[in-house]
Amino acid sequence: MKNNEITLLGAGLIGSLMAIYLRKQGLEVSVYDKRPDKRKTPYAEGGRSINMALSHRGWKSLEEVGLKDKVLPLAIPMYGRKIHDEHGRTSFAPYGKKDQAIYSISRGKFNQLLAEEAERLGANFYFEHKSLHTDFKTQEITFETPSGEKKLQAPVIIGADGAYSSLRMAMQKQIRFNYKQEYISHGYKELTIPATAEGDFAMDPNALHIWPRGKFMLIALPNPDKSFTCTLFLPFEGTKVCFDKINDESDLVSVFTSYFEDAYQLMPDLIQEYFTNPTSALINVECYPWVQGQSLLIGDASHAMVPFYGQGMNCGFEDCHILNGLIHKYGTSSWDMVFEKFQKIRKDDTDAICQLAMENFVEMRDSVADPKFLLRKKIEARLHELYPNDWVPLYTMVTFSDIPYAEAYAQGKLQEAIMDKVMANPLITENWDKLDYEEIINRMDSAKAV
Missing domain, CATH: 3.50.50.60 (FAD/NAD(P)-binding domain)
Known part of the structure; x- marks a missing residue:
């Protein structure tokens, strides 16, 4: 042979x-x-x-x-997450530095x-x-x-x-x-936001759009034909909003108008796609x-x-x-x-x-909607800006480098423990920009040495 x-x-x-x-x-x-x-x-x-x-x-x-x-x-290129709240307001959370994107x-x-x-x-x-x-x-x-x-x-x-x-x-x-x-409790279904009548993107094309709703979420990624591929992640069963409880057009419209109203307005083919496309595990x-x-x-x-x-x-x-x-x-x-x-x-x-x-998964469907989570990311970005070699956010290590995943994971756990203490400060929202960032880095160095 x-x-x-x-x-x-x-x-x-x-x-x-x-x-x-x-x-x-x-x-x-x-x-x-x-x-x-x-x-x-x-x-x-x-x-x-x-x-x-x-x-x-x-x-x-x-x-x-x-x-x-x-x-x-x-x-x-998508330079960050565009987070849509239940009232249609959006906020932007960059993935990394200004020029860093996932595609x-x-x-x-x-x-x-x-x-x-x-x-x-x-x-x-x-x-x-x-x-x-x-x-x-x-x-x-x-x-x-x-x-x-x-x-x-x-x-x-x-x-x-x-x-x-x-x-x-x-x-x-x-x-x-x-x-x-292991199958997780959630499945997914693919949907579409088409290009507008004028042939343009219906939303910002340089972001991953996400509608985080606690136990479920919708995401949308841009395509070169000016459409967005949307993915609806829901539990299969057992909760108020789940695939098991969407049985007809009125159930579907009720879920989308209640939780994803701004997306719903951009999805003319929602009903046909939802009941035609498979629900996948x-x-x-x-x-x-x-x-x-x-x-x-x-x-x-x-x-x-x-x-x-x-x-x-x-x-x-x-x-x-x-x-x-x-x-x-x-x-x-x-x-x-x-x-x-x-x-x-x-x-x-x-x-x-x-x-x-x-x-x-938990972060995307739940935490990204939390102002404290966004503040935490802002503090980590500042640490990375001030001490680029000493504090590299976990997402940056995984997504914008080839640091071995296991090394990134271990480093991320050390950072998480330190950030938990930083965020426990009851005045963190008011005083985050007055933090002693050098002291946080010293804590990180001490944790690595243990």
Whole structure:
């Protein structure tokens, strides 16, 4: 069996980018996906796809493979959160410094660009190939295709086949495989705010719009066609406002006019979209090991996370970058060693970002509406401005740097404990700009030294 022949499962964003990296290393790459080729059956943008938020880790990988300039026209910078209260008033909370942004990009066109670049470089794509079984002793995969079952020798397998990975399912049947999945109580539904009659954006296009309502929320991300992709996050059941209790047009209109009135006025297709588009679940997946012989899980296949830190795709792209570096360093004569090193480097970091994504859900739906939360962010921004090397906000570490996620998480917990004490001051709202910022930094230094 040839060690330079790679079988990639999954033609999504992560699988397509990994194919590009591997082809640039001169390896033979075949990509198999259970879905039809979206170029022949045009990609339905509506329905399930939460817009992606591309940030530093993602851009770094795209730049490394020479695609940054091709992707930029598909992306719109968002410099912060535009928070909508229940009376239609808005406030703006920047993500970082003045020029720092995350970028809204819709999955379909982005995926197509990556797949076509991989094909241009010589990767072979096979659609409507559903992986049924993987034999790790013989490195043989059985696929279901439109013309029947097909067996394939696959000396090296990389599974980038998502949260419901078939390669991971095969690994679960092996001994001593740890696996944990958790569905959160909320689901999501995709909706749209179209361009205005004049063909303009209906709201500020350079912000992520959010309507935080305690136990639920609506968000909106801009698209190049001047529309916004909206995502409604509600509990499935058990609360006053939940998917279970929206059964007809009047229920839906009542929820939107009560909680999202300003958005409702901009959504002419709300009723049709709500009752046509699916309600989808949100899952967190942790598993280990990611390696079985010469087979490896990457991206959502090994660490699916809820979307509330905007890092799922960025983390998957960073997987590709790190794996590519290890292949470059150690070569292709010992894939099991390369894969083993990859999982050891990566596991703590992916655990950390999965945890952060779960924690950020509470922040987005609830805390961002709290004036004290906004003040806290303002104090942290001032600390970062005055002491850029000593105090870097957690969001900045995660989103605008490539500091390992686990390191960012640990640092963030120290900062959180210190900020809790700062915010406990009963006069903080009046006196925040008179704080002794140097003393806060000294506390941080002392905490790090412990």
